[in-house]
Amino acid sequence: MSDxxxxxxxxxxxxxDTLRQLLGDRLSTNTAILTQHGTDEGWHQASPPDAVAFARxxxxxxxxxxxxxxxxxxxxxxxxGSSLEGHIAAIHGGIxxxxxxxxxxxxxxxxxxxxxVQAGVTREQLNQDLRATGLFFPIDPGANASIGGMAATRxxxxxxxxxxxxxxNVLNLTVVTAQxxxxxxxxxxxKSSAGYDLTRLFVGSEGTLGIITEVSLRLYGIPEAMxxxxxxxxxxxxAVDTVIQTIQMGIPVARIELLDELQMKAINRYANMQHPxxxxxxxxxxxxxxxxxxxxxxxEAIAQDFGAQAFQWASRQxxxxxxxxxxxxxxxxxxxxxxxxxxxxxDVCVPISRLAEAIRETREDxxxxxxxxxxxxxVGDGNFHTxxxxxxxxxxxxxxxNRLHDRMVERALRLGGTCxxxxxxxxxxxxxxxxxxxxxxxxxxxxxxxxxDPHNLMNPGKLVPAESxx
Amino acid sequence: MSDxxxxxxxxxxxxxDTLRQLLGDRLSTNTAILTQHGTDEGWHQASPPDAVAFARxxxxxxxxxxxxxxxxxxxxxxxxGSSLEGHIAAIHGGIxxxxxxxxxxxxxxxxxxxxxVQAGVTREQLNQDLRATGLFFPIDPGANASIGGMAATRxxxxxxxxxxxxxxNVLNLTVVTAQxxxxxxxxxxxKSSAGYDLTRLFVGSEGTLGIITEVSLRLYGIPEAMxxxxxxxxxxxxAVDTVIQTIQMGIPVARIELLDELQMKAINRYANMQHPxxxxxxxxxxxxxxxxxxxxxxxEAIAQDFGAQAFQWASRQxxxxxxxxxxxxxxxxxxxxxxxxxxxxxDVCVPISRLAEAIRETREDxxxxxxxxxxxxxVGDGNFHTxxxxxxxxxxxxxxxNRLHDRMVERALRLGGTCxxxxxxxxxxxxxxxxxxxxxxxxxxxxxxxxxDPHNLMNPGKLVPAESxx
Numbered sequence: 039m040s041d042x043x044x045x046x047x048x049x050x051x052x053x054x055d056t057l058r059q060l061l062g063d064r065l066s067t068n069t070a071i072l073t074q075h076g077t078d079e080g081w082h083q084a085s086p087p088d089a090v091a092f093a094r095x096x097x098x099x100x101x102x103x104x105x106x107x108x109x110x111x112x113x114x115x116x117x118x119g120s121s122l123e124g125h126i127a128a129i130h131g132g133i134x135x136x137x138x139x140x141x142x143x144x145x146x147x148x149x150x151x152x153x154x155v156q157a158g159v160t161r162e163q164l165n166q167d168l169r170a171t172g173l174f175f176p177i178d179p180g181a182n183a184s185i186g187g188m189a190a191t192r193x194x195x196x197x198x199x200x201x202x203x204x205x206x207n208v209l210n211l212t213v214v215t216a217q218x219x220x221x222x223x224x225x226x227x228x229k230s231s232a233g234y235d236l237t238r239l240f241v242g243s244e245g246t247l248g249i250i251t252e253v254s255l256r257l258y259g260i261p262e263a264m265x266x267x268x269x270x271x272x273x274x275x276x277a278v279d280t281v282i283q284t285i286q287m288g289i290p291v292a293r294i295e296l297l298d299e300l301q302m303k304a305i306n307r308y309a310n311m312q313h314p315x316x317x318x319x320x321x322x323x324x325x326x327x328x329x330x331x332x333x334x335x336x337x338e339a340i341a342q343d344f345g346a347q348a349f350q351w352a353s354r355q356x357x358x359x360x361x362x363x364x365x366x367x368x369x370x371x372x373x374x375x376x377x378x379x380x381x382x383x384x385d386v387c388v389p390i391s392r393l394a395e396a397i398r399e400t401r402e403d404x405x406x407x408x409x410x411x412x413x414x415x416x417v418g419d420g421n422f423h424t425x426x427x428x429x430x431x432x433x434x435x436x437x438x439x440n441r442l443h444d445r446m447v448e449r450a451l452r453l454g455g456t457c458x459x460x461x462x463x464x465x466x467x468x469x470x471x472x473x474x475x476x477x478x479x480x481x482x483x484x485x486x487x488x489x490x491d492p493h494n495l496m497n498p499g500k501l502v503p504a505e506s507x508x
Numbered sequence: 509m510s511d512x513x514x515x516x517x518x519x520x521x522x523x524x525d526t527l528r529q530l531l532g533d534r535l536s537t538n539t540a541i542l543t544q545h546g547t548d549e550g551w552h553q554a555s556p557p558d559a560v561a562f563a564r565x566x567x568x569x570x571x572x573x574x575x576x577x578x579x580x581x582x583x584x585x586x587x588x589g590s591s592l593e594g595h596i597a598a599i600h601g602g603i604x605x606x607x608x609x610x611x612x613x614x615x616x617x618x619x620x621x622x623x624x625v626q627a628g629v630t631r632e633q634l635n636q637d638l639r640a641t642g643l644f645f646p647i648d649p650g651a652n653a654s655i656g657g658m659a660a661t662r663x664x665x666x667x668x669x670x671x672x673x674x675x676x677n678v679l680n681l682t683v684v685t686a687q688x689x690x691x692x693x694x695x696x697x698x699k700s701s702a703g704y705d706l707t708r709l710f711v712g713s714e715g716t717l718g719i720i721t722e723v724s725l726r727l728y729g730i731p732e733a734m735x736x737x738x739x740x741x742x743x744x745x746x747a748v749d750t751v752i753q754t755i756q757m758g759i760p761v762a763r764i765e766l767l768d769e770l771q772m773k774a775i776n777r778y779a780n781m782q783h784p785x786x787x788x789x790x791x792x793x794x795x796x797x798x799x800x801x802x803x804x805x806x807x808e809a810i811a812q813d814f815g816a817q818a819f820q821w822a823s824r825q826x827x828x829x830x831x832x833x834x835x836x837x838x839x840x841x842x843x844x845x846x847x848x849x850x851x852x853x854x855d856v857c858v859p860i861s862r863l864a865e866a867i868r869e870t871r872e873d874x875x876x877x878x879x880x881x882x883x884x885x886x887v888g889d890g891n892f893h894t895x896x897x898x899x900x901x902x903x904x905x906x907x908x909x910n911r912l913h914d915r916m917v918e919r920a921l922r923l924g925g926t927c928x929x930x931x932x933x934x935x936x937x938x939x940x941x942x943x944x945x946x947x948x949x950x951x952x953x954x955x956x957x958x959x960x961d962p963h964n965l966m967n968p969g970k971l972v973p974a975e976s977x978x
Contacts, residue, residue: 194699225924226859229857231712234953287732288731290760390620482704
């Protein structure tokens with residue numbers, strides 16, 4: 039529960055009138071709508087905008103931005119509201135541009151393995167639409183997020199170890215700039231050396247440089263075969279050593295997830311399962327029938343070298359689903375482990391050689407705390423999350439949760455990592471930016487922000503720390 | 509042979525004195541050295557700098573930049589001089605900073621599959637050094653380029669289809685800014701959502717925003733097995749259809765190279781070989797012995813559906829080398845096809861579904877021209893090159909070569925592609941930027957350039973078209 043106090047601007051009535059004229063009842067100042075648009079799935083205080091504009095086209099977004107710019111009113115883009123670090127909070131007030139009605143899949147180029155969608159398309163909608171083509175879009179951050187939001191936060195998830203993150207899978211973007219101009223950041227060529235990589239500049243920019251309205255994505259053929267495996271380890275170190283060797287041998291695993299002992303206990307209790315209450319790895323393999331079997335055999339051999347027990351392997355869909363059921367229940371199991379408590383999610387990422395150390399020290403820290411914190415990791419990338427369970431109305435628990443979180447981030451930075459592998463900064467992690475990046479990096483971020491958004495109207499107060507903040 | 513005329517500044521003597529004091533005989537104004545540093549491997553007129561500063565550390569680069577900035581003198585970074593579009597030409601005069609003495613491999617983190625090198629390390633040096641670790645760095649642009657130069661031009665090459673380009677394989681950079689500050693653009697975490705992607709902003713920025721002095725790279729395990737295959741096709745279309753289906757099936761080929769009929773004729777003549785004089789594909793497969801064999805079998809089946817003949821497959825190293833020998837001789841064979849002529853390289857990249865069309869029309873254009881133009885393509889990415897053979901002292905041939913090149917680029921852009929897949933813009937392709945990207949994109953590039961290099965001292969005249977150029 040953040041205790042920041044921000045100055046809010048007052049949105050002038052003439053701007054609201056203009057927008058109402060443009061959008062009719064697609065401009066809303068209804069309290070419930072405002073509250074919904076100021077509330078994400080994270081931990082931070084809700085900050086409703088002054089109005090929500092439901093846009094239906096890139097041109098409409100451009101027009102709204104121009105009107106807001108004329109009145110110097112902040113603009114906050116909104117996809118699904120599934121972000122976690124206050125990204126969509128209107129902390130300085132202003133107009134929220136809701137892109138959820140921009141939900142058209144504009145092109146699917148099956149031969150080129152790419153597609154073009156409006157920013158409000160969700161990843162589940164996209165994959166449902168793609169099914170008939172034999173293609174899929176692999177990035178899976180858990181939530182059924184919008185593609186625009188996923189691009190804006192540089193999202194990833196469980197299968198980034200094979201398919202990369204949004205950084206790797208966005209081909210190009212259509213963006214409305216702070217001036218209300220429309221830019222296409224690239225074309226459909228798979229690679230190009232023609233100009234600054236504006237695509238990558240906007241991926242992860244969290245709405246602070248402009249508004250992403252359309253996204254071209256790489257797609258992949260649905261694998262001919264998929265198989266899954268699970269196994270339990272005597273220690274987190276043994277599990278992580280298995281991961282390191284798997285990656286180093288170049289075995290192209292699609293997913294490697296670690297669930298720690300406490301997380302397994304939470305799942306057994308929540309879902310009445312009988313898994314070993316020990317660190318477990320969950321694998322998924324994509325390829326031909328022969329290659330997925332070979333991958334599983336190679337991984338089993340490695341895992342056994344590190345003392346794995348109860349190695350189970352499945353290739354039929356229903357058996358795979360049964361094996362992975364525990365992983366899919368991890369979040370709700372953790373949230374329900376202590377009834378009545380909320381969860382503060384964390385998201386550090388370290389070089390894989392330091393992962394065992396990072397998780398072990400985190401585990402010790404949490405075990406020494408009165409709070410309970412199950413751990414889940416996308417370990418192929420060195421990324422892991424604790425869910426710190428706490429009563430948000432108990433100030434001592436809030437302080438303790440923040441202390442644990444701060445120490446996790448300090449530890450990750452000391453080990454050569456980052457404060458966020460995939461959730462982003464929003465305003466929730468703004469105070470880690472100085473330590474992670476240092477003065478010269480932040481000065482360059484501020485120069486770019488100032489050059490592209492000189493009046494600081496695009497999602498102000500997010501991602502780019504103010505100069506006075508250190 | 510470009511007929512641009514540029515205004516050159518005069519480098520003030522006091523700056524040269526200061527740099528001489530700093531660097532001793534590592535500041536050179538020797539004519540041969542100047543000429544060498546103004547000459548790349550491409551087609552454009554040489555433009556020697558006024559002096560060459562051989563730097564040995566990031567701090568030294570920062571000091572040189574500060575002195576140059578104080579005197580408002582342009583700064584041109586130089587790695588190996590293997591670029592092709594005038595990237596290193598000192599068209600406005602100034603100081604060339606040669607990074608070739610920054611050739612230390614600073615770290616190899618085998619467990620994390622990454623390393624950190626100074627910018628002057630060449631890719632062959634790196635791979636030689638890595639051999640004992642069982643790891644390798646896959647990006648191979650042909651030339652034994654410096655890693656810093658490869659990052660600055662967003663280079664790729666034959667195996668980008670599997671391993672990506674420099675965009676995908678640079679983890680982070682150390683950069684000296686136009687102000688002489690030193691920035692580290694990221695850390696060793698495999699993924700992060702913390703801040704603007706300054707790494708990707710500098711990859712491909714061609715020295716126009718700052719000077720890359722150190723590079724962290726992703727590495728890969730040397731595959732347990734490699735195999736190679738070649739086959740001939742009745743038409744370019746049939747070859748390209750084979751490529752499309754291979755990619756779409758997700759077969760993880762490491763290399764797919766196309767050589768057209770004329771290129772094969774050049775090779776047979778140059779190397780006294782007896783290959784079919786027909787469009788040929790050259791494949792390389794990386795994986796386990798079983799998976800490379802499976803990949804080859806899958807590709808053979810696809811190729812035969814499209815009428816391939818003479819499919820040959822080899823897994824032993826000497827047999828693989830024999831199969832690929834023709835591909836390795838392609839460049840020199842083309843250069844020697846018409847004795848006494850030079851070659852103008854081209855570099856378009858299109859969506860793979862338009863590749864057959866792009867190559868066919870290019871072939872027809874070239875066949876109707878008095879000039880001879882063999883074609884080689886990194887077809888898995890949709891990227892291909894013609895080498896336009898011409899006498900550089902014959903103005904008619906120069907005009908005709910430029911006409912063919914312009915038409916290739918227009919065609920690529922019409923088909924949704926780019927004027928350069930991997931060579932970059934330098935000043936040689938500057939006049940294509942407007943057509944490829946449009947006003948809003950170029951305005952944003954200029955804003956960023958202006959914000960980070962307000963006095964336009966960093967490799968001026970490259971990559972970012974001046975506002976008056978359209």
